[in-house]
Amino acid sequence: MQAEERQLRIAEHLQKVEFAALDELAQHVGVSVSTVRRDLTVLEIGGTIRRTHGGARLINPRTDEFVFSARDTRQLAEKEAIGRACAALIQPHQSVIVDAGTTPYHVARYLGDKKPQIITNSLPVANLYASAGPVEVVVSGGVIYPRLGVLVGPLAVESFSKMHADVAIMSGGGITAEGITNSHGLLIEIQQAMIRAVQKVIFCLDHTKFGRQSVSPLCGLEAVDVLVTDSAAPMDWVNQLRARGLEVIIAPSSSEAG
Amino acid sequence: MQAEERQLRIAEHLQKVEFAALDELAQHVGVSVSTVRRDLTVLEIGGTIRRTHGGARLINPRTDEFVFSARDTRQLAEKEAIGRACAALIQPHQSVIVDAGTTPYHVARYLGDKKPQIITNSLPVANLYASAGPVEVVVSGGVIYPRLGVLVGPLAVESFSKMHADVAIMSGGGITAEGITNSHGLLIEIQQAMIRAVQKVIFCLDHTKFGRQSVSPLCGLEAVDVLVTDSAAPMDWVNQLRARGLEVIIAPSSSEAG
DNA sequence: GACGATTATGGAAGATATTGCAAGAAAAGA
């Protein structure tokens, strides 16, 4: 096997498992451990992978966005910055649909001051303001998708199909010139209903999402009104999207914001 | 296992349980206690976790716990006894509607083994099995009633009106010869829909509820199939209800049950 | 096609890091 092909396979394997031991990788590609070591140093310079004692780990674990929010600390600073910037776009007392996913969760954390009406299918978001607070929270029905705390299924789709709201705060697994994609097919239908239910669609996507494509198409770029991202977003992408008429907001990193 | 992967797993586990002992963590990741100690110091520097004597705890305690459910310790022993006894009435793989309130919550805690389908309008109950587990949870839609974490309103009523299930596990504010009453008018309509949706209605009422009357009537005694209470229930009431054809189950107190 | 040069590969030895254990120190509880 060629060296490059081997490295590609190692990278792919790591994309799947996030952590891998040297023996595991060596066996997977059928070479000695020494060679795997060398491949890993190459990949590490490439930037996608980081070597650890005994193996390697993914540097940008594919966050495909729908992880149980409280648990996820990846790109936390960026997500908090996006949360603040996105919350600033909401007017007081608006009705806001909040999508499931970690980034919308962080937006919701900063919505308290606006005394909004929040409509969501995300249990973590619902729990945020369940105990008290000036925020009215409407929860869609649905079946809990294990581990993610998202309500899915016909009940959820139906709930959003019958609703109307001012703004939707959405997230996704990746954005390309063709549009936005997401990982879980189950969620797509719900998200599309959310988009149909509102006047204004705001997408929150951190910088790792640019140029990435998940399995299922969610919507075209024309459906998006505003895109909020963090300061590490690639500027060529930002400019390209602005040229296509999207309002792109770059959340200042917390150090800049004070 | 890799050091970093191990630390990630420890962090994830702590996200779930909020506090964990060293032994527990050591067993969970399969290394010695010493190694867990070292991992915890690393994580503490990382900032997500704080070490304590005997274990570690989360620095940002999750906000999605409810004052009402986990921390209401009044008649805790009785409620746990009722929970066990009532869960014993459920057959494997049944569909179970679980009412809001502390007592049904404790029943739900013991339902895991039965691999049931749980249908509920209670966020604490929903959160119980949100992260994983063999339990399918259906959440009704609705507006969150602050502090209690109950979903109320037309959406909730509608959800239960359209459903069918095997059993309903209900609670109430008081029971008299005229029937069962409850305090929140908002809940009555939902509870009545729950009762209509099932074959078998189980009411869980601790001993303080006998002879008490709340503001709103919920249902007559003829709607009740089984009543589960604790060992401190007044026997004259129990006999009176049994004479009227109700199956009354007295949960053994935990000391008797072992 | 043959030959030398360059590069890739697999293994080995010493260096380094990690792990688990044990003894003394510190802390919590009675």
Next chain:
DNA sequence: TCTTTTCTTGCAATATCTTCCATAATCGTC
């Protein structure tokens, strides 16, 4: 205050990493 538990520290055993070298493969040139 005393006992028990837990924490820290030092140490030995193990595992892993780096560096080096011999061999094998590939490439360029003739």
